[in-house]
Amino acid sequence: MHKLHLVVVFIFASIVSVFAQKMMFEQPLSPRIANYEIHVKLDPEEKMLYGKEILNWKNDSGDSIEELQFHLYLNAFKNERSTFMRESGGRHRIDRMDRKNGWGWTDITSFKMEDGTDLTDAIEFIHPDNDDSLDQTVIRIPLAQRILPGRTSVMEIEWEAKLPKSFARTGYKDDFFMIGQWFPKIGVYEEAGERYATNGQWNTHQFHSNSEFFADFGVYDVYITLPREFVVGATGVLVDEQQNDDGTKTMNFYCEDVHDFAWAADPHFEIVEAQWKHVKITYLVQPARRANAWRQIQAAKNALEYCQDRFGEYPYPTLTIVDPKYGATGAAGMEYPTLITAGMYWLVPEGIRLPEEIVVHEFAHNYFYGIIASNEFEEAWLDEGMTTYATIKVLEKYYGSGGGSLINLFGLNIAGWQFEWRGYSAYADRDIVVKNAWEYDRGGYGAASYNKPAMMLLTLENYFGVEKWKMIMRSYYDRFRYKHPTSRDFIQTVNKVGGEDMNWFFGQALYSTAVLDYAVDKISSKRKSSRFPVENDTTKTDSGFVGSGDSLPELSTADSGDGHDSSEMQISTDRIFYENKVILERLGEFIFPVELKVEFNGGEVVREQWDGKDRYKIFLYERESRLKSAQIDPDRKVYLDVDFLNNWKTLKTSKAGIFKYSLRWFFWMQNLLQLVTVFS
Amino acid sequence: MIPITDAYKAGLRSAWNHRPLLFTIYLINFVLAYFAVIPLSMMLSKGLANTTAAAELLRSWDYTLFVSLIREYGKGLSLGRILLTFSLFYLVINTFLAGGIMQTFIREEGFNRREFWAGCADFFHRYLKLMLFSLSFVFIALIFMIFIDGIFDWLAEGAVTERLHVVFTFIEIGVFIFLILMINMLFDYAKIIMAVNDFYGAWSTIKIAMMFVVMSMRKTAGLYFLFFITGLLLLAVYWFLESRLQVSSAFTVLVFFVLTQLYMLAKTWLRLSFFGGQYVYYRYSNTAMPGLTQEMLDQAVADYENRVSENRKSG
Known part of the structure; x- marks a missing residue:
């Protein structure tokens, strides 16, 4: 009886979640393999999430699936033994993990299939990338019944999560919450011949220090319950908001054809809205920085205009920009579908365009990661390199006058490409580009994933000419939007549309450490x-x-x-x-x-x-x-x-x-020497 | 007591009247800076020899060329070491020269090269001690700032935005600069007192200077900041002119050189004016007695300037 009841509930829930009246696009843009309905409650005092998700997962392979694999990314911050902590040493970018009070984790409390089968006890941690047997960021769940090719399976998962202190793209700082990588997320199943798979297999990876994410497209219907005073921004559109009797509210966000969902909450957020063609831009800004919000809004508009013109349509109706609270730098500069986190400080002069650069970069990721969903673990350059290239181009077009598109202050001019070139040229022969992100060491990840590919793409653009290059990039977008392309796919696109076999070039640029000089x-x-x-x-x-x-x-x-x-x-x-x-x-x-x-x-x-x-x-x-x-x-x-x-x-x-520069240095030296006499 | 504006004007005039001294100090700064810049200049000459990059750099700044230059030709070139070495060296040289400068002002007979060097030698070891005390005071100021920083951090701990941190940082910088300037003023008077009274004890001289400064804080600080503000105005004028100069040809490089050196000369003149003005202020406020009128003081300053002028002509 109980089992039958569950089945009815599941069928009803899946019908509700998939065929509800909510609709963003008339026709699905993507294969919609992983579709989530998530109900989550935030306890801001305890920094806890209590969630339940109903996952509709479609087996679009020709294989029968015997087990499922999920990511529990928050367990990267569970203890010192996670792969992330071992690789990073508790540091990420300029941030440091709070090892006293900053830990976070996820725990699945219930995992049931649509027929009521409880698989909670069957959950097993695995570590597909290396021997880190104590890492708990990936799980496998052997199924009692296979999922046959073409069939959709519905499962209900309940979980609890403790958020870490703001670190590595997620977490809290006081009452600011950046909620990313927060729910049990199914991996990508690849059948033989798909991407690099030789056999049918799950593509899951531990949460590494040097990498981001990879997931299948789907529909996200997310209900967030939290105290009423919080202002919330999230992936997709807000379709409903209900006030609850207990002083909380439930906000329903909905998005189609994306492969991740993130949200942010802070009672202090101020909302600045703008419109660019079909896109409503919402900037959730910290009150102290509101005066500068126009800069980042304008940067977002510039990025939208450029990317839409050069690559293809940005299909979503919204773009939310989150300004993390002071002290939450770990949450800054991150991309999620239709939601990006910026980075801004009070009084940053206009000649320093880092606040603009961050917005442009993270937005461009909505193309290279968001819409063209390459595997960030295995070929980071396809998202980071392409995004860096797009960032350089946007900066050049909209901020390039005077030569310093990135910095133009007191006569010091640095263009975006020059900054990236510096990183590339310093480590040009350190690593090849096409390589698993976690295998880079000694600073090679940044140079090989961001700097070198950006320089490579700029070089290619000049090689083919602007118009042909535009055709190549648009063709890459058209062919691989809502798919998981590889480096091979990009090369084939260049060869085909460019009308020339460029394997000689890519062999050197992507698969060797040969230096061009x-x-x-x-x-x-x-x-x-x-x-x-x-x-x-x-x-x-x-x-x-x-x-x-x-x-x-x-x-x-x-x-x-x-x-x-x-x-x-x-x-x-x-x-x-x-x-x-x-x-x-x-x-x-x-x-x-x-x-x-x-x-x-x-x-x-x-x-x-x-x-x-x-x-x-x-x-x-x-x-x-x-x-x-x-x-x-x-x-x-x-x-x-x-x-x-x-x-x-x-x-x-x-x-x-x-003489010009010798004189400048000479003059500075004269002043310095005179200055030290103050101490005599 | 002499008004600070009079002391200020007397300081500017007296520094100008000692032009040979002014040029000597300027020249020493020029020569030392020249030697300090040689390694950097050589790097440029070597890196840009026979390349059109030099012409490109004349037209506009190119970050990538500088990155390559430093990467290829800057190996072993430790900018920090050069700056530290030359700064310390100049600090000692300046301490040495201060004795000659003070002697020149005190003698009130214009610049005499022999007397100048004699003054340098005579006061060197005494001023060196003062300099070490000055550095100790700076060190204490630093410790104080660390303490202040700790308090500000504690106050701003729960801050919702960075605004408080930024404001506190500005305050800290302001307080630190103020402390450094006050220490500099104190030791200027210590040098004057030591030279005027031919004192030997560094610490006792500092104590007298402290008493003098504290007892007439409003005036001493007022005079000091008059000179300081003059320096800021000079800087503003320089910036204004420099920002309008497009250095992109051999001729404009020459104009740039002349402009920078005029500015350095003006700064050196101002530095001597500090000494001159403070010396006049000390001299005529320290000898002030009941019954001394403003007219008498004005006359005394005028006499002083006349004496300097006449002695210079005759000497």
Whole structure:
């Protein structure tokens, strides 16, 4: 009888949750594999969550499923023995875990299937990534009955969770709550041939220090009960709000075709709203920072405009930006579907665009992670790298005037791409890009997942040209929205839409640690005379390829163009001309075509292409004017180059440039010395 | 008692009247800064030699080029070590020069190179002791600030926003700068008192200076901050001019150099004016007696300036 009762309840609940009147899109945008109805109560005093979820999970594989796997991410903060704590040492970004009072955990108190079968006791912790047997962030639940291909299974899970003190994207600070990774979340089942799976298998991972998340799309219908004074922001739209007799309220948020759900609550939030086309932007800002809210709202609008134009439609009707409370930096700078957390401080000058950068970056994740749901554990570059690229482009477009799209203060200009390039070039050869996020060490994760891929994408954009690149990125969006693409999928898209097999490029950029560094090794200009007719018409832009090879030829320094070469006195001429020579060198192992710009004293400019394959290449020009300078990549298109300084050579150094900065330092030193006399 | 505005004006005039002294101090600062900048300048010359990057940098700042420069040519170049070494060295040199400066003001006979160096040598070990005491006072101020910081942290512990923390930080910075300036003023008077009275005891001199400063705090601090505000105004003028100067050609680099050196000269003049003004104030307020009228004091200041001027001409 009891079992029958449960079955009826489950069927009813699943019908209610899936076919309720709530609707965001007329047609499902995604496969809707994992659909949740969640009822959760927040106890702000105890920092506890009490939840119940009804999960509708569809087996869209051809396999019969014998077990389920779930993530219990909050257990990453349960004790010192979790994989996260062991890897991070209790540190994340600039934050430190409060080891005295800051722990958090999740405990499933009941797990029942739609037929009433109670599987609570069958729950078993597993550790798919390594030998951390004490980690409790992933569980498996052997099923009593298989879930057949194409069938949907409904399960009811009850759980309790203690929130950690604000740390690593989640937690509380006083009465501010950022609730992320908070409910038992089913893993992704991959059948053979799907992504990298060779056999049908669950794709679940422990919560690592260096990675974020991976989940299937679905519908989220979430009922949040908490004291009335709290202001709440969440994924999706608020469809209903009920005042309860006990001084609490229940808010119902609803979102379709997303793969995660997060929410934030704080009684002090002030609400700033704005509209961008079909998107309602809600900024939940801390009162002290309200005066600056316009900056981040504008940044969100800029990001929406750019991403929609360059990648594809942002389909959701809402975007919520959460401003974490002072002291809750652990919750800042994080992306969830339709909800992002920002980071702002009172009195940050407008010339420092970090508050804007955070909003743009986290919003762009709604494309690369949100809509195009790559696996952040296994190929972090597909979300972080693409997002960093998009961030650079948005900053450049909307804040780039004056050169300092990221920082433009007191004459100090730093563009977004320059900041990322610094990280990339420092660790260019440390790690390959396509690698499990938790396997990076020694700072390699940031460089390989954020910096290098962003430089790679900027380089590719210049390689293909803006319009073709736009087509490539839009095509990637169109083909893989609401799917789980891999690096392979992206490469195939580039090859297909770009019309060129770029495997040679991706092999180097993504799967090797080859460094890209081209240099102008030497230039010279030697005065000559000819009594005999010169073979080439030297007034034309004839460039003579003299040679190339694996090791550089010796070049006499006497020839290096100081204008006083010894041959000058011996010439009795019919005709004077200059033998101008440029030697380019490939210093790294990464092969990429580069452009050369050669300038002559007469004002003539020659541009050349070099496929960059050999170790060096010599360009020879016979001209009536002397060579002035040579520059590789004159338009700064190859962002993957680790050293821009060796891209230039001239026969006559501009001393003024050196003096300018030497004088500045000199002046600062004079002031500093005078300042210390205060202590005498 | 002499009004501080008179002492202020007398200080500015007296520093200007000692132009050779002004140029000597400026030159020493110039030479030392030059040596300190050589390693950085060499890095630039080496890194940018035969590259068009130098011309690019003249047009506009390029963060990536600087990153590459420092990465490739800045190895072994410890900026912190250079700054610390030269700062300490300059501190000692400045302590040495202070004796000559004070001697020049006290003699009231204009700048005499021989007397200047003699003053430097004569007072060096005494001023060195004062300098060590000054550093001890700065250290005590730091300890005090740590204490204040602890109190502010405690007060702001439950703060809902960072606003209180930011305000407290500004207050802390303000208090610390004020303390440093007060210590600087105290030791300026200690140097004056030591030179005027030919005292040897550092601690006893500091005590007298303390008494003098505390007893006429409003005036001593007022005079000091008049000079300080003049310095801020100078800085504002410099900033205004510099911000309008687009340094992008050899000529504008030269203009920039001239502008910065004029500013440094003005700052050196102001630094000497501190000494000159405080010396005048000490001299004529310390000798003040009942029955001394304002006219008499004005006359005394005018006499002092005349004497300096005449001695300079004759000497």
